[in-house]
Amino acid sequence: MKAVVFHGVGDIRLDDVREPKIKEPTDAIVRLTASAICGTDLHFVRGTMSGMKPGTILGHEGVGVVEELGKDVRNLRKGDRVVVASTIACGTCSYCRAGYQSQCDKNPNGKQAGTAFFGGPIQTGPFDGLQAEFARVPFAHVGLVKLPDGVSDDQAILLSDIFPTGYFGAEIAEITPGDTVAVFGCGPVGLFAIVSAQMLGADRVLAIDAVPSRLDMARALGAEVIDYNEEDPIETIQRLTDGIGVDRAIDAVGVDANRPHAGPAKVSREEKKEAERMIEQVAPRTNEDGDNWHPGDAPSQALTWAVEALAKAGTLSIIGVYPPQMKWFPIGIAMSRNLTVNMGNCPHRRFIPKLLDLVASGVVDPTKILTNREPLVSVIDAYKAFDRRMPGWVKVELAPASAPAKKAA
Structure with a gap:
């Protein structure tokens, strides 16, 4: 065959x-x-x-x-x-x-x-x-x-x-009627997370991506779209939510968004240095060949944005795929805001x-x-x-x- x-x-x-x-x-x-x-x-x-x-x-x-x-x-x-x-x-x-x-x-x-x-x-x-x-x-x-x-x-x-995965992501985001939800990544799973968030009663869904065809599809599904190549997504989310942030955030990207962002969204020199330091520390211990770092060893931009976008006491759902060697998470911000984090394979x-x-x-x-x-x-x-x-x-x-x-x- x-x-x-x-x-x-x-x-x-x-x-x-x-x-x-x-x-x-x-x-x-x-x-x-x-x-x-x-x-x-x-x-x-x-x-x-x-x-x-x-x-x-x-x-x-x-x-x-x-x-x-x-x-x-x-x-x-x-x-x-x-x-x-x-x-x-x-x-x-x-x-x-x-x-x-x-x-x-x-x-x-x-x-x-x-x-x-x-x-x-x-x-x-x-x-x-x-x-x-x-x-x-x-x-x-x-x-x-x-x-x-x-x-x-x-x-x-x-x-x-992909439909079950998107629905799972919305379910573990603990969406309740009236919630404002941010979905990071408008690939197939992210699009089904948008559909599922609406099925569970979300009042507003903000969809973040940079691929025009994906953003068009998210808009057609009823989401409010944010192109992170055109504007800082966190500043935009804060403006659209009157400075509060979203109730729930879904990371539907995973390891694909693992490098410091170089577009309009602001990445400080200190953040870039921290990313490089993480790569230097983690990669030699986690790579099979011991020489070259895998992209999974670097911080995920989508995951960072998702944490930063959440209101206090919000819920983060992670359904984007990360490799086992991924060890980076913005724990400080998550803890200080009393965030709930749910994740896993569907x-x-x-x-x-x-x-x-x-x-x-x-x-x-x-x-x-x-x-x-x-x-x-x-x-x-x-x-x-x-x-x-x-x-x-x-x-x-x-x-x-x-x-x-x-x-x-």
Whole structure:
């Protein structure tokens, strides 16, 4: 079969690989009818998150049709259309039963690594991913959710990861009706965090980014947009909130925003020196080669802004991805303002059924955020365009190899 395979930093290829087989009685084989490119995949390709094993199939978002079932998968039939939960969970351990499926103890290396997901690094398995024609899904009775006929692949692929993650971010932000919320980062997860904040009753949502197409989409969703290349985001937030700040802030960026900002937002000489000092101190101890610092070792601008934007006693939600070696956080400001900080990897399986019901009933249409649909054979070019944040490339769906490319509706 065809699959997107990681060979090294900056080196991914569309390879011919062996089709997966059932290994455990709780496995299923799924023929993928849709997958997607996520910002997390870009971290592995760029090398901003280390530990990827060459030969691993990438991708953790998938929709497909059940082709084969292990004997202990008793809630599905061959031919069922399903969405695949991005994180791997057994459904029986204490964490899964408590709704923390992203901390499953029985997933690959779960007790050591916590979250395991398809197409991830060595510490989470590794387990081959979903940017392929077929995939083996462990614990299929939990990880596969049957789709109703009225939900399309285009809708369902957004329920595999990014819609649940955005909703999780809004939920742990502790949003209550009437709140003013700042969402840092208007990529796919940030856009769904905007939608979810509104679903939970936020009165105002301020969206901070610098990519025009992302800001346009955030504005179309009803957010008040702030382009940090044109104005200082903290000064603007303070002005728009009459000097109070926002009630809740969501960091939907993560390691992508890890360097001192050089645009209109003010970064003092002392802050730049502090960033350089952190890099010098942390990088030699955390890098695998011991010589060059990883971007994850530097302070995150988005995280700093999120803390600075909050009103006293506000809540910070962190759903942007950070590597394990990230050790920098503006703890002083957070403590002095009595901020609450909630963070983590989304337990996708907890939220998929609820969000699927909302999509099936027409309450929300997630495809507003889907911008491109490319055949698997065009995946390398799609990765390049997505990585460069080309205009209009917000969320990319990968269709079967025979499918034609099209602009999403």
